[in-house]
Structures are given as C-alpha cells and as structure tokens.
Amino acid sequence: MNIELLEQILKENNQPKFRLGQIIKAVYQDGVSSFLEISNLPKDLREILNKEIKILSFEAEKVLVSENKDSIKALLKLEDGNKIETVLISPKPGVWSACISCQVGCPMNCEFCATGSGGFKRNLTAEEISDQVLFWKTQTPPVLANAKTTSPLKGEVGRGLKISNIVYMGMGEPFLNWEEVRESLKILTDPKGMNFGSRSISVSTVGIPGGMEKLTRDFPQINLAISLHFADDKKREKFMPANKNLNLEKLKNELEKYFEKSNRKVFLEYILFSKINDSEKDMRDLIKYIKSFRKQHLLHVNLIKYNPVGNNQETRSNNQKITKTNKFISSSSEQAIKFRNYLLQNKINCTIRKSLGTDIQGACGQLAQH
Ligand code: SF4
Numbered sequence: 001m002n003i004e005l006l007e008q009i010l011k012e013n014n015q016p017k018f019r020l021g022q023i024i025k026a027v028y029q030d031g032v033s034s035f036l037e038i039s040n041l042p043k044d045l046r047e048i049l050n051k052e053i054k055i056l057s058f059e060a061e062k063v064l065v066s067e068n069k070d071s072i073k074a075l076l077k078l079e080d081g082n083k084i085e086t087v088l089i090s091p092k093p094g095v096w097s098a099c100i101s102c103q104v105g106c107p108m109n110c111e112f113c114a115t116g117s118g119g120f121k122r123n124l125t126a127e128e129i130s131d132q133v134l135f136w137k138t139q140t141p142p143v144l145a146n147a148k149t150t151s152p153l154k155g156e157v158g159r160g161l162k163i164s165n166i167v168y169m170g171m172g173e174p175f176l177n178w179e180e181v182r183e184s185l186k187i188l189t190d191p192k193g194m195n196f197g198s199r200s201i202s203v204s205t206v207g208i209p210g211g212m213e214k215l216t217r218d219f220p221q222i223n224l225a226i227s228l229h230f231a232d233d234k235k236r237e238k239f240m241p242a243n244k245n246l247n248l249e250k251l252k253n254e255l256e257k258y259f260e261k262s263n264r265k266v267f268l269e270y271i272l273f274s275k276i277n278d279s280e281k282d283m284r285d286l287i288k289y290i291k292s293f294r295k296q297h298l299l300h301v302n303l304i305k306y307n308p309v310g311n312n313q314e315t316r317s318n319n320q321k322i323t324k325t326n327k328f329i330s331s332s333s334e335q336a337i338k339f340r341n342y343l344l345q346n347k348i349n350c351t352i353r354k355s356l357g358t359d360i361q362g363a364c365g366q367l368a369q370h
Contacts, residue, residue, distance in 0.1 A: 001027055001055050001134065002127055009052050015045065021192065027055055028193045031138045055138065056131050058084075074135065078104070078128060082121055084171055086132040088163075091354060097165040100132040102181050103172025108206055110227075111239045112273065112306070112328045115171040124172070126183030133166055133188060133196075166196060169204040169225070173242075175211030182218050189219075198222045204269065206242040207251045212258040224258065225267040225302075226251070230277050231285035239276075248289060259295045271304045272331035272339060283342045290348050301350040303340055306330040 003024070010019050019041070026038040035041075035049035061083065062075040070090040077083050087099040106113070107120035166188060168174045174181045181203070188196045198221035205211050206227045215224060230236035236243040246254070255266060270286070272278045290296050306328055331339070336352050343350040 001131065002053065002057065005053055006049075009049065013045065013048060019045070023049070024192060027138065028134070029195065033138045056135055057125070057128050058131065058135075060135070072136075076132070076135070078124075084124065084128075084132075086135065086170055088136050094162075095164045096136075096162065097167055098133050098136050098163050099167050099170050100129060101170035101172055102129050102168055102174050102177050102184075106172045107176065108173050108240070108242050110206065110242070112229075112271065123177040123180055126180045126187060129180060129184035130187040130194070132170075133163065133194060136163055137194070163196075165200050165202070167202045167204065167225075169202070173206060173208060174203050175205050175208035175214065178211070178214050182214075185219055185222065202267075206240060207246040207254070208242070209246050209250070209254070212254050216258055216261045220262055220264075223267070224264070225269055226255070228268040229271050231282065231289040235277065252289070252293060256294060259293075259298055263295075263298070265298050265300055268299055268301045269304060270301055271306050272336050273306050274329045274331045274335070276328070278331040278335050278339055280342070283339055287343065287346045287348060291346075297349070299349065301343060301348060302353045303336055303350065304353050305333070305336060 003020075006023060007020060022040055023035070023038060026032045026040075032038055033055070035053075035055070036046050038046060041049075058076040058078045060074050061077045064073045066072070072088045074086050074088075075083055076086060082104045084101045084104055086101060088096055089099060090096050101124065103123050104121035105118050106115045109117075111117075168181065185201065188194050188201065189198055198219055201219075202223035202225050203215060204225040204227060212224060215222060227240075228236075229240065230243075231248065233243060233247050236248065258264075258266065268290075270277075286301070290299050290301070293299060308328075308330065340350050340352050
C-alpha cells in the first residue's frame, strides 16, 4: 500500500491525523481487502479512497493451489506490466510461510534456477515487496474465489489464514536491492504495521560482498540463509557465477564477521543434484568447509531435493546420458539420506528439508514469470 499517496489523499480531504493510523491498522492488521470494509471511516471517505488508491501495487493474474493443498502460488502483474511470483507454503498444519520476491527476474544467473534463466528486468520497490505479504494476508479469499486453481479448494484456501514466517527466497537477490528490501522489512516489522517479529523473517543470499554486514547493521535479529549448494570453488563458480565475486574463502570471512557481531545461527542451503554435488567427495568438501569455521556450531545445513524446472522432471537412473535438458536431476531419496547421515556422523547440524509445491512449480528454484 502506498502510504505517501494515502497521506496525500487524507490531507487533500482535510481528514484528521488519526485517520492514517485507523487505515493502516485496518489494512495491515485486521486484513480488510477493500477500503469500503473499514467501518470506522466516514462513508464518503471510504468511497474516495476506493476510487483514488489501491491497497495492492499489483493484480493477481493466476493463482494455483497444489494437489495436496499445502502450497499456493500467485503470478502477480505489476503496474508496469512486469510479472513476479510469490508462494505460500505450509510446512506443517496451521503454519504458513510466505516466500516473497525482491526483483523481477534475477541477474545472478544460477544455472539450475528458473528465475535466473529468465534474466533480470528490474528491482522491486519496498511497496511491491511488502505487498506480497499483504496479498496473502488480506486478499487470498476473494482472489481465490475468482482464480483458476488446480484444486477443489477454490474460494476456500486462505480464509482466516495466519502467516507465521516470511522468507526472502523468491525471485531475486536481496542484497542487490538492499535499499528497498530494508524499507520493506521496516514495513513488515513495524508494530503499527504488519507487526511481524524479526525472528520470523529470513533473508536468503548467494553471497554478495558486504551484504551480511548490512543485515547485521540494519536488522540484527533477522535470520540469514546462504544458498551454498557447492563446497568446491570450481564447481560453485561453474553453476553459480556469483562465486566469482565472493568465493568460498571470502564467503567464510564474511560469515565469520557476521558470527562475531550476531552470534546467530546461519542456514546453509544445499540443493542436491544427482552426480553433480552429491558424491562422497562432495560430502567431504562440505564437512571440511564447515569445520574450517571458528563457530561451526552456528552453521546448519538444509539439504533440499532439487525441484525440476520445465520439462526436466525425472530422477536419474544409472548410466543415463546427460543432455542439456536433464543436466540437473534430483538426487534420489536414498542418496539424500546417505548425505545427511554422513554429515551427522561428522557432527554437522543437518536436516533434509521437505519440498513443497513442486506440482505448481512453486518450490525452491522454480519461480519464473509465467
Ligand atoms: S538461485 Fe537465487 S540468486 Fe540464483 S538466480 Fe535464482 S533467484 Fe537468483
């Protein structure tokens, strides 16, 4: 919601100062989906607002609900015609996490990621970022009532839904758009606004020089996750060009500084690709890397089964020839368990993260602009 425009409209209509607070509370906290619903405003003001300002800075073009009803993905059309995606996932009953985007596309070009392969268009504004949470919080029932969904839940999902966590893990790299991401975090954590606790929010990065320092300076309580995926510089650089600017040693130095200042746990995200980063050598590389940290106990590895993008929806069978389209194939569940157990035996904190929303292309690495 554009607060500046709202203030201007209230001023032009000679409204008392407390009106702003009433409207912010109704939208950000009570979850009204239209200004017409704010019953403690005079009727003529409700109508003026309804005509002159929109609650959201985009329109939902498509909303998909996963088969097992634990994920919802929305394709949002911004005012300039660009499109982004946002996802709501439920890792356990009654708990919903909003996964939000911070850029249209992404310039980091990680080879396995649908967002990266679509290129970069522009940064999102703070309003466009925080509005994605507002969208899930306020608009889900009416939007779903009119949406194309793949589930009989049409019109049902989202009613009374409470968002517990927010993760900046959608499209884009947060530290390449820090000014706007920081403003969006202020909106989300403002006690008079959406009032989310800092500890319920996570920012995920591939590693941008100086990025973590900004996070500790501006939001020391917000969680940090690193998209690591490879513990060998050659491999990481091959699949993640960001490694050229911040290689594993430099990434470690930035993390050590982060630990000195925050003493907080950091999640290392590691997507498992069959025969690319799931061998015993890869396990040893990862263990060696983590053990080289002074505060290794603060690192927690999240193993993630790769989510196929586009037509690449198979698990590699033995001796299968690698072609361009099937270069990235998910490791088998057995290999994921073996990987996890090896790490645990070596006293590395590690979990296999449940993958949600793959059937609606709403899982990690699958977000695009279609
Ligand atoms: S994985 Fe993240 S940083 Fe890499 S291209 Fe995708 S969105 Fe960008």
